[in-house]
Amino acid sequence: MRLINDIFDYEPPSSWLERPKQTVVLIHGLGLNSNLWETLTPYLYDLYYVVTYDLPGHGNEHVHPLPITWPDICDQFVSFLDKNRLNNVHLIGHGLGANLAVKAALRVPLRIQSLSLLSLPGFIPSEYLKQGIEDRIKLMLSSDRTSFITHILPSLTVQHESNEIRSRISQAYQNVHTGNYLKLLQLFRDNDTIADLKSLNTPTILLGGEQDPVYTPVLSAISASYIPQGRFQVIPGAANLVFLDQPKWTAYWVCKHIDTLSSNTIDTENMMPDTTISLHKVIQSGQHLLHNAQELNIQFLHSFRICVNGVELxxxxxxxxxxxLLLYLLLFPNATRQQMYDDLWPNYELKKAQNYLRVCLNHLKSLLEQYSEENEFLRIDREHVTLQGNIRCDLLDLIHNLKQAMAEQNKEVKAASILQIWENLPHHLLSGYVDDWILGTRDKIEWQLTALAHWMNKNGDVSDMAVNFNYVAIRNFLLEHE
Known part of the structure; x- marks a missing residue:
């Protein structure tokens, strides 16, 4: 197949060459660096002042200490604009760099003239997103990044069999700091991109690759439809790295987008119609049904807090x-009624324990159903009582992460997993709970933590995440539990 580059005659209009030069700032994507823009920048130099920006841990700058948050990233970027006296710029961002460009436009809207978002990580089904991120974390933490690069390359570029392209992308991923990569990946996972897009007042074009297997043209079009002043264009013959696969087409659409603003003309050809409101309602309805409209978020570790469908109780x-009772149902989801009598009211006669369980279940049910939209979190039958719905609990996450860390054989993955566990560990575990069934759970968790702490003391130098980690917490834990 002949690429578009071979047949597309790129000649910018004379009006682009006659106007005063404006400034464009290029922000690369996660795991990459500014060197990859070299295919695109030759088509921009005659028209604009071109400035590149590196994400934390991706360039030659000092590695940003963990943790990293979106306010941190935005502050760094705005400081970069200040330092270089950039007050009226057009942002071109790829991947996570596109997310940052959106955040910057929301933070300092008067300084950002337009946005060109390339392969924006926007609308994507949550189950697919979760699995993809888990796969990336495991591959990135492996001792040899060759497997990671081999896995990700076909989704990035249609030229993945080219030795030159493979070498350039590989070099970028080999140099990225693991800890920063993982933190930025978490930011991407937790970011509400659609909410950001809805709030944009900056003229924006979103470009997506025709052959991008992750952010397909359909998903990119949905993302673009949420932008009030948004336009969307598919780049033929390109995967995720549209600027690498088709630099001429990418430059054409970016320049046309900026030129439209400069000439004060309105190009409505690719503007999203008002009928997208109906599309958004359908999408929201489908997501609502997919998750059963039931979201129960429970925190037990640092403090007790519970939210039902986003509303705190x-x-x-x-x-x-x-x-x-709620904690018991979380820890023992398959317990029978008889087990609950024995564990929760061990010193009461059966009839009295049955009555207590009935009264307590009715109270718990009434609490949970205040904002549950007529659906039930508690499923009660003659033999079992179980929680149902989309349930998230920090204690269950800790138990799951401990189990994975204990079983992990790869030293780098194990070390990184342990550090992540310790970052979120409370000072006191399940304090205030004295029942035997809770104490048994706490003893098991503390035994696993002790085993992992001993392992980390001996092997902690295997992970480059250890550079930014304070081992005092682990050593203090060992002293308290010896």
Missing amino acids: PTGWNKRFAKQ
Whole structure:
């Protein structure tokens, strides 16, 4: 197949060459660096002042200490604009760099004239997103990044069999700092991109690759439809790295987008119609059904907090055994009623324990159903009581992460997993709970933490994440539990 580059006659209009030069700032994507823009910049130099920006841990700058947050990233970028006296710029961002460009436009809107978002990580089904991120984390933490690069390369470029292209991309991924990569990946995972796009007032064009297997043209079009002043264009013969696969087409659409603003003309050809409101309603309805409209978020580790479908339930949890019963159902999802009688009321006769369970279940049910939209979190039958719905709990996450870390054989992956566990570990684990069934769970967690702490003391130097980690917490833990 002949690429578009071979047949597209790129001649910018004379009006582009006659106007005063404006400034474009290029922000690369996660795991890459500014060197990869070299295919695109030759088509921009005659028209603009071109400035490149590196994400934390991706360039030659001092590695930013962990943790990294979106406010941190935005502050760094705005400081970069200040330092270089860049007050009226056009941002061109790829991947996570496109997310940062959107954040910057929301932070300092008067300084950002336009946005060109290349392969923006926007609308994507949550299950697919979660699995993709887990795969990337495991591959990135492996001792040899060759497997990671081999895995990701076909989704990035249609030229993945080219030795030159492979070498350039490989070099970028080999040089990126692992800890920063993982932190930025978490930012991407937790970011509400659609909410950001809805708030944009900056003229924006979104470019997507025709052959991008992750952010397909359909998904990119959905993302673009949320932008009030948004346009969308598919780049033929390109995968995710549209500027690498088709630099001429990418430059053409970026320049046309900027020129439209400069000439004060309105090009409505690719503007999103008002009918997209109906599309958004359908999407929201589908997501609502997919998750059963039931989202139960429970925090037990640092403090007790529970939200039902995003609404916090602050009261009623210290009555009628509600907090303990909820914790029991989380830890023992397959327990029978008889097991609950024995564990929760071991010193009561059966009839009295049955009555207590009935009263406590009714109270817990009434608490959970305040904002559950007529659906039930509690499923109660003659034999079992179980929680149902989309449930997230920090304690269950800790138990899951401990199990994975204990079983992990790869030293680098194990070390990185342990450091991530310790970053989120509370000072006191399940304090205030004295029941035998809770104490048994706490003892098991503390035994696993002790085993991992001993391992880390001996092997902690295997991970480059250890550079930014304070081992005092692990050593203090060992002293307290010896």
